[in-house]
Amino acid sequence: MAVADEAEEFLRQFHAEHPSQPVPLGRRLHQVRAAIDAAGTYRHTPGELAFGARVAWRNSRxxxxxxxxxSLRVLDRRDATTPEEIHHxxxxxLRQATNLGRIRPVISVFAPDTPGRRAPRVWNDQLIRYAGLRRDDGTVLGDAAYVDFTELVRRLGWxxxxxxxxxxxxVIDTAxxxxxxxxxxxxxxxExxxxxxxxPRIDDLGLRWHAVPVISNMRLRIGGIDYPLAPFNGWYMGTEIGARNLVDEDRYNLLPSVAACLGLDTSRESTLWRDRALVELNVAVLHSFHVAGARISNHHTESRNFLTHVGKEQxxxxxxxxxxxxxxxPVSGGITxxxxxxxxxxxxxxxFYPDDRERDGASGQNGCPVRH
Known part of the structure; x- marks a missing residue:
């Protein structure tokens, strides 16, 4: 779809859901068409930007x-140009999203790609990720998914x-x-x-996890305009940490260690030691976040909330x-x-879409745009 056609579709949607605008739809469409004819692009108003970011979340399948x-808090950062400003x-x-543990959904929208200038980007797939270092014996210290990215930032001087x-x-990259x-x-x-x-033996493993998942490598597309740097977050669902990040074999692969802490028989699969360890690790994650006063949800509550959302949208x-x-x-799916x-x-x-500019060694883990 051409930029002008996508812009018109978006503006009609915006005015349909927010009819009381200072500029009537017809005049706004004329302004946008003129801008696209002259420069190949146009600039969203703050209201259009906020609506577009929120609906992008609403549409994230x-x-x-x-x-x-x-409830998404939209921070308009389109005028930031230098790496120092972007870092600030x-x-x-992170400060606004963390909110002393009362985590709230936030998106920061930086300058878009334009015909004459590429937008800034962050190479990291999340603002907070843990390093991974492959040892000489083949084992990994840290998060195995980030061995390549860790090597990249070490070459850059980390x-x-x-x-x-x-x-x-x-890693902040500007034009x-x-x-x-x-x-x-x-x-x-x-953390x-x-x-x-x-x-208490699980406590002795010395595990921890960061409380705010800020996705930073997905492209926000609103009305034909691409915003490659638009980091966003919600709060964690416990299974993302306890059934994926700490458990996947290409991440921390901790199920055998948790099973040992629980004294489970791991000699054969029929003991269901993996399932039992998985549940107890997820119990630990939810318990720990509650003790720390950090917002988190469980998969049963979030499943019911999703169907509430479906009903409201219908x-x-x-x-x-x-x-x-x-x-x-990923845990107990059949009983949700x-x-x-x-x-x-x-x-x-x-x-939101995966950014099509791949970086050497950068992880490409894309998924849910407000939790991962």
Whole structure:
């Protein structure tokens, strides 16, 4: 679809859902067409930008947490141009999103791609990720998914890692500067020590996880305009940490260690030791976040909330696009209400998309745009 056609479709949607605008739809369409004819692009008003970002979340078919789409806090950062300014705003994003543990959904929208100038980007797939270092014996210290990215930032001058939970620096890339490394101040990163309410041996593993998942490598597309740097966050669903990040074999692969802490028989699969360890690790994650005062949701509550969202959208005459394989939780999926349904898997805009500019060594883990 041409930029002008996509712009018109978006503006008609914006005015239909927000009819009391200072500039009538007809005049606004004329302004936008004239801008596109002259420069190949146009600039969203702050109201259009905020609406577009929120509807992009509403349309994100891999996200179970869309009940809260209209509460998204939109920070307009389109005028930031230097790496230093961008880093400052990314730090401010973390501060506002963390909110002393009362985590709130936030998106920071930086300058878009234009015909004559590429937009800024962050090479990291999330603002907060842990490093991974492959040792000589083939084992990995830290997050195995980030071994290549860790090597990339070490070549750029980063010193590390020294432990299993070292926060990676940001790589900020702008049109006017070479890619630059920026660290994140430690006081902006809320981390939760993982403890178990009944098994102190799990506490001894020394696990922790950061509280705010800020996706930073997906492209926000609104009305034909692409914003490659538009980091956004919600809050974690416990299974993302306890059934994926700490468990996947290409991440921390901790199920055998948790099973040992629980004294489980791992000699054969029929003991279901993996299932039992998985549940107890997820108990530990939810328990730990609650003790730390950090907002988190569980997969049963979030599944019911998603169906509440579906009902609300249907009452507004809107269907809800959804990818079943992402909506159904990775733990106890069959006993959640989202399992027993079919969904429309349509691609609707505005929306978030994987950025098509790949970086050597940069991870390409894309998925739910407000939790991962």
């Amino acid at each position: 891999r996200c179970i947490g869309r009940l809260y789409w209209n 705003h990314l730090c401010e994003h 010193q590390g890692p020294s432990g299993p939970f070292d926060v990676l620096p940001l 006017d500067d070479k890619p630059q490394l920026f660290g994140l101040p430690r006081d902006l990163i809320l 939760v020590p993982i403890t178990h309410p009944d098994c 009452r507004h005459g809107r269907s809800v696009p959804a990818d079943w394989s992402w909506i159904v939780p 209400p989202v399992f027993h349904r079919y969904y429309d898997d349509a691609d609707r805009r505005p929306n």
